[in-house]
Amino acid sequence: DAMVIQNPRYQVTQFGKPVTLSCSQTLNHNVMYWYQQKSSQAPKLLFHYYDKDFNNEADTPDNFQSRRPNTSFCFLDIRSPGLGDAAMYLCATSREGDGGKTQYFGPGTRLLVL
Amino acid sequence: GQNIDQPTEMTATEGAIVQINCTYQTSGFNGLFWYQQHAGEAPTFLSYNVLDGLEEKGRFSSFLSRSKGYSYLLLKELQMKDSASYLCAVTDSNYQLIWGAGTKLIIKP
Numbered sequence: 001d002a003m004v005i006q007n008p009r010y011q012v013t014q015f016g017k018p019v020t021l022s023c024s025q026t027l028n029h030n031v032m033y034w035y036q037q038k039s040s041q042a043p044k045l046l047f048h049y050y051d052k053d054f055n056n057e058a059d060t061p062d063n064f065q066s067r068r069p070n071t072s073f074c075f076l077d078i079r080s081p082g083l084g085d086a087a088m089y090l091c092a093t094s095r096e097g098d099g100g101k102t103q104y105f106g107p108g109t110r111l112l113v114l
Numbered sequence: 115g116q117n118i119d120q121p122t123e124m125t126a127t128e129g130a131i132v133q134i135n136c137t138y139q140t141s142g143f144n145g146l147f148w149y150q151q152h153a154g155e156a157p158t159f160l161s162y163n164v165l166d167g168l169e170e171k172g173r174f175s176s177f178l179s180r181s182k183g184y185s186y187l188l189l190k191e192l193q194m195k196d197s198a199s200y201l202c203a204v205t206d207s208n209y210q211l212i213w214g215a216g217t218k219l220i221i222k223p
Binding site: 040041042045088090101102103104107110 | 162215
C-alpha cells in the first residue's frame with residue numbers, strides 16, 4: 001500500500017542534544033511538509049518542499065532544519081531541542097496537479113525532551 | 115488575518131447525528147478539508163469541498179457555502195470509534211493550508 005512512513009514513532013532526547021526525525025513516502029508525491037502539533041492545537045507548518053525547493057515558514061525557529069535528499073525521503077533536524085519543542089511532529093505529502101492538494105499524513109513522531 | 119473557527123468540544127450519543135460547524139476568513143479560497151484525528155495519531159483525510167453544496171460519503175457528509183464562509187461536517191449513526199478531534203482546514207489563494215484548532219467530539223453510550 002502506498003503510504004507515508006515516519007520513524008521513530010516515539011523519540012526521547014535530552015535538552016540540547018540534536019535529534020533527527022525521518023519521513024519516507026511511497027506515494028511519489030512531489031510536495032512534502034513538516035508540521036509541529038502540540039496538544040489540542042492545530043498543526044503548525046514548519047516548512048515544506050516543492051520538489052527540491054525548500055520553503056521555510058517565517059516563524060519557524062532556526063533551531064529547526066530540514067533535508068530532502070530525494071523524492072521519497074525528508075528529514076527534520078532539531079539542532080538543540082528545548083523543553084518547548086516537545087510535541088508531535090507530522091510529515092505530510094501532496095501532489096501538484098491534485099486539485100485540492102490533499103495532504104496525506106504519516107503516523108507522526110512524538111518527541112519528548114528531558 | 116486568516117482565521118478558522120470551530121467549536122472546541124462537542125458531546126453526542128451513540129447512534130445519534132452530530133453537526134460540527136466551521137467558519138473561515140481567508141485570503142482567497144481553493145477548497146476546504148475535514149480531517150479526523152484520534153488522540154495521539156495523525157490526521158486522516160475525510161472530505162474536500164471546493165464547490166457549494168453537500169458531499170456525502172457513507173455516514174459522513176460535508177457541506178460548503180463559499181458566500182457565507184461556512185462549512186459543516188455531519189456524522190450520522192454515531193459509533194464510539196467516532197470519538198476524535200475533527201479538524202477543518204482551508205486552502206488559501208497561495209495554496210497554503212490554514213488549520214482550525216479542531217473540535218473534540220465525545221461520544222457517550
